[in-house]
Amino acid sequence: MMVPVKLGQIEFKSKLLLAPMAGICNIPFRLLMEDLGAGGTVSELVSCHGINHGNKRTLDMLKIHPMEQVVGLQLFGEDVDAMARAAEVAESFNPGWLDINMGCPVNKVVTKGGGSALMKEMEKLGPLFEGMRAKMKTPLSIKIRTGWDQDHRNAREVMKIARESGIEWVAIHGRTRTQQYTGLADWNFIEEIAAEKILPLIGNGDLHHPILVNERLKKTQTDALMIARGALRNPFIFLESLDSEYAHKKKSDFLGADYWEVIERLWSYVAETFEDERMLLVQARKLIVWFAAGFPHSAAFRGQVFSAQTAQDTFKITEDYFLSLGSSQKSINYDEAFMSSGHG
Template identity: 35%
Template sequence: MRIGPYSIHPRVVLAPMAGVTDKPFRLLCKGLGAGLAVSEMTISDPRFWNTRKSLHRMDHAGEPEPVSVQIAGTEPAQLAHAARHNVEHGAQLIDINMGCPAKKVCNAWAGSALMRDEALVGRILEAVVAAVNVPVTLKIRTGWDADHRNAPTIARIAQAAGIQALTVHGRTRDQHYAGRAEYDTIARIKADLRIPVIANGDVDSPRRAAQVLRDTGADAVMVGRAAQGRPWIFREIAHFLATGEELPPPPLAQVREILLGHLRALHAFYGEEHGVRIARKHLGWYAKDRPENAAFRAVVNRARTAHEQLELTGDYFHALEAGLAPALPDAA
């Protein structure tokens, strides 16, 4: 799959997820096989660009290309300005968020709420495409609700405006993440467009990825929640698409090293105090299918230093490797 001058290979993409797809996680997923990793949503209002959160979200130093940055907002001129600002700070692809179902985003008439105003969608897309000299992509849902599935119309508007790739999450906004993804809608959109289409929704295994590509005709698949605590899913999908064979699960020693590397990256990127807090949710995701999960989370969530967090996590996985019940002492 190509987006402008960039070849996306393998054709499996990390979805933008607020509070998840920060730079450490993007680098991890790219290293484990993602062909493209989209940043978490950045706000288009310039009043917030110098906050600690925004500065972290706009840090792309050392990130392998192409660097894809998602922007969110509702005013065409403001989104165009945000696109230019992010390109100046390293973005090589600009992705526009019209898929987020969160209430606080939709209440501000951003995210998937924009799909309710097709004329505004057109003005936003035209303004952003005209503002930057890098490819602009778009992420949408199938519609606002079951009675307003207008994704095919939005897709045609996007192509006409110069959007160079379209991601479709196969649910309406009111479904959030419930129910089954509508792959038939994605297939209809793909059949109608010339630009690449990326299928999103319920891609949680190599076989499902292959099935979605087959059923929709999409050019790539996007993985979101299934990558939380399992970033090696990109390598597994890429291998299956290339060979038709499933890789065995990574051994515990490899999981331990991936996790400890991720923790160290979070501590370095955010600083110790903030990094330790952010790491807690990732630790929960990594351990969710492991024995003593609840006890493990209770302990590591009380760790206050990077050293303590790393030591407790390493000890936990060493015990699992040895076939022992993990000893989980009280955190100091």
């Protein structure tokens, strides 16, 4: 059941939110996930410098669809003035809130001082948060990691500075920067900080299966949870995680035909957002192939999708595949690494 939860000034439709993902959390995917039970969504990371240079591709990333209900825009950068100026521009696109990326482990971002490198520069944080706040009307949140490395897990200290500098809530991916995507998210650490109630906290990391999410929801001290990779292979993860019967059933009610319905909807959202056929294919194809993961013959299907030349052929091949699945259950091997790199 979807029970709304308020973090700072924002009311989310439920405690289960879609986490930001570069190249994925654009309008079509965010709309689709809201339709399928996400309590709120966040854009992919957007460069403050790209915004300030008026780069068209960057500005397009700030667009929000009128049908989106609870959505934030995430900015990345390292410089107070640049971030504050970009925040003003981003706000003109009417997001519910803005978020600062403080978790990206990618070298290109970190070497310039952005993403998770911000967690190493504690003295810069107060001025950064306050400088942005001074230019903004909407709430400001941050998304962090537990720390830079195992010996410097300073999430708690970062949250205290955030609390003093007008940040409304914090989302935390339970790994250090050095871990990147290896090992496991440290939920003991997340729960310890959550119990201290420094600021509202959203927990994130490795919630890849509805049963795991459901168990975490029952015992967590955090205020909400964020799911990233889990939604890529199972677009029904929000609905299933909120269904208290799911844990007893232990299997999904959603079959190939349901996935096809979701893909038709995704396709129309993608076609509306990206008018160019090549972009339509790039955006739709990857999600279609992830949605197929775990169904019979998905590897052969993947090959067919990537060799199809036109949008029309891709659509037909996809329809035939998903409708041919009948009552076959999807079976995902969660022990296999999946998408072990990203920007947060």
